Amino acid sequence: MTSTTSSRRSxxxxxxxxxxxxxxxxxxxxxxxxxxxxxxxxxxxxxxxxGHFVDRDELVREVLATGAARFNAIAEEVDDADSRVALARLASRLWAEAAHVQAAAAIALDDAHVAETSAALAPLRRRIDAIVRRGQESGELRTDLPAPTLARLIEETGRMVVARVDAASATARSVAVRAVLSIAGLSWTEAAALLAQHPDLEA
Structure with missing residues (x-):
């Protein structure tokens, strides 16, 4: 391979x-x-x-796949023993990928990509479900709702925050994290106390 060919590929x-x-x-x-x-x-x-994509639809699918791969990798890395911290860390780290998160949320709302979105984010959903089940068993998270329902509500809450909050806002990440903890069953004072112990989750 010549240096010119290598440069073109790069x-x-x-x-x-x-x-x-x-x-x-x-x-x-x-x-x-x-x-x-x-x-x-x-x-x-x-x-x-x-020259890179056949049409817009192919490009959208690639954006979804790229974002989903990042989200799923983050979900795999979150392993805090405390389920409350695990959910907060997951929300915080996903928010760091704000553009991809917002793009994925927008794509998910498009009927043409519902099935693809669901399949691409399956590992992330399984991780949220596992954290919720563990948290309910330990008494860290609310138990008045079945685990699948609570996991879905947490996911939908995160999506709503993504859609409604300006990602450029200095408080955006904090809003996302606190909203997830609230749906998970923590009062605002409990969430504040937890985050005071783990300030990196809002940084």
Missing amino acids: DARANRAGILSAAADAIASDPRASLDAIARRAGLTRRAVY
Whole structure:
């Protein structure tokens, strides 16, 4: 392989990564962002985008897959023994991926991608369910709701916060974490006390 060929491949990978990042940002701001809008955000022409993706739908699927892979990896890494801290850490770390989280939330609301979204995020959902079950068994989380229902409510709460809160806000991560803890059964004072012991969860 010549250095020129290697350089071209490197540029192509960089362009593709740039397109995916631009698409995530664009879709997070506008779920119906056009291919032209995405191309402009990436600093490329529409034709250049077509050089990497057959159409907008393929690009959206790749954005979803990329984001889901990040989310699922984060879920695997969260292993706090205290289920309350585990849920807070999961919410906090997912929020760090704000653009991808918001893009995934927007895609999830599109009927055309419901099945894909569900399949792509299955590992994350299983992790939330496992944390909830463990937390209910230990008495750390509320037990007035079945574990599957509570896990789904936690997921939906996170999605609602993503959709309603400005990701650029300095308090956005704190709002997301506290909302999840509230649905999980903690009072606002209990959540505040827990987060005071783990300040990194809101940093």
